[in-house]
Amino acid sequence: MKVQIRxxxxxxxxxxxxxxxxxEKPSADAQALADKLANPVASMISVPFQNNTDWGIGTYxxxxxxxxxxxxxxxxxxxxxxxxxxxxxxxxDQRDITGNDTHQFGLSDMxxxxxxxxxxxxxxxxxxxxxxxxxPTATDKYLGTEKFGAGPTAxxxxxxxxxxxxxxxxxxxxxxxxxxxxxxxxMFLQPFFARSFASGASLGGNFELTQNWQASTTTLFFNPTxxxxxxxxxxxxxxxxxxxxxxxxxxxxKPKFGIRAVLIFVFAG
Numbered sequence: 001m002k003v004q005i006r007x008x009x010x011x012x013x014x015x016x017x018x019x020x021x022x023x024e025k026p027s028a029d030a031q032a033l034a035d036k037l038a039n040p041v042a043s044m045i046s047v048p049f050q051n052n053t054d055w056g057i058g059t060y061x062x063x064x065x066x067x068x069x070x071x072x073x074x075x076x077x078x079x080x081x082x083x084x085x086x087x088x089x090x091x092x093d094q095r096d097i098t099g100n101d102t103h104q105f106g107l108s109d110m111x112x113x114x115x116x117x118x119x120x121x122x123x124x125x126x127x128x129x130x131x132x133x134x135x136p137t138a139t140d141k142y143l144g145t146e147k148f149g150a151g152p153t154a155x156x157x158x159x160x161x162x163x164x165x166x167x168x169x170x171x172x173x174x175x176x177x178x179x180x181x182x183x184x185x186x187m188f189l190q191p192f193f194a195r196s197f198a199s200g201a202s203l204g205g206n207f208e209l210t211q212n213w214q215a216s217t218t219t220l221f222f223n224p225t226x227x228x229x230x231x232x233x234x235x236x237x238x239x240x241x242x243x244x245x246x247x248x249x250x251x252x253x254k255p256k257f258g259i260r261a262v263l264i265f266v267f268a269g
Contacts, residue, residue, distance in 0.1 A: 030200030030229045031162060037238050037264060038164040038194040038204065040155055041084040041117040041128040043074045045268040052244060056256030062096035064255070066108070077116070084115045084128060092143050097253075106139030113153045113170065121159070129154045132170040134184060136177055147177035149184045157192075164204075167191040185213040200229030205242065220248040223260050238264040 036042040050068040057064055068090050075083040090108035098104065112135060115128030132153040138144020149172040157166025167190060174184035187210070194204030205224035212218075227240035244258030 031196050031198050034196035034200050034202045034229055041115050043082050046264055046266050047071045048264040051261045054255035054258035058252045060096040060100045064094040067091040080119050082117050082119050086113045098142050104140045104142050106143055107137050109144040110135040110137045124159050127156045134172050145184050146181045147174035147184050149174045162196045164194040183214055187211040202227045217250050218248050221246055236266040
């Protein structure tokens with residue numbers, strides 16, 4: 001995990017540097033971009049890389065690093081309606097989770113979401129609704145469900161200049177796959193909030209609740225973050241970092257502590 005710790009320190013110093021630079025030379029578009037990135041259904045192509053590192057997991061005091069690759073691609077359906085698609089492909093590296101001195105590395109299952117959303121919000125109120133899919137892309141039986149799944153997803157948020165608050169929810173049921181594996185019946189709920197500033201800096205966070213109806217378990221994290229807008233050459237990016245605070249979960253899988261770092265490349269919007 002030394003590589004992850006060095007990466008997190010670089011991310012943190014980069015955010016501080018970008019925020020200080022932005023305060024010296026504020027961009028008129030920095031806050032607007034930060035607000036767009038706080039909106040999951042903004043009509044903007046972006047590629048977030050979200051890295052979650054958790055320690056002290058379960059009986060064997062395991063560790064787990066999950067890199068979520070999350071491209072967001074909007075599709076214009078009409079002058080009044082957009083379809084916002086998001087793909088989440090996790091790359092997992094875990095140790096001492098399934099047993100002492102065990103190690104798994106590879107892809108986990110991919111989640112695909114698509115929200116139909118009005119192109120123009122009314123009074124800052126934004127909503128989206130559509131399907132969610134679970135695709136069994138896991139390269140190790142311990143990293144995935146070996147099930148295809150489907151269900152609905154929805155989100156609602158209220159946004160004004162510098163302020164975003166809302167929630168996202170989906171429900172997945174398995175519809176096909178390995179019959180010897182447990183069925184998937186799972187809800188994910190994510191309330192989120194963000195406060196942006198003229199410099200492009202933001203303070204925010206979310207709660208991530210996963211309700212496994214099949215196993216009757218509830219997992220809950222609180223993820224506060226600090227973020228900043230900057231550029232690599234002409235490429236706009238946002239960097240964010242913060243702790244992952246476990247509030248609830250089964251003892252066999254609940255970590256003692258974690259850290260989240262996010263790097264987002266913005267390509268259009």
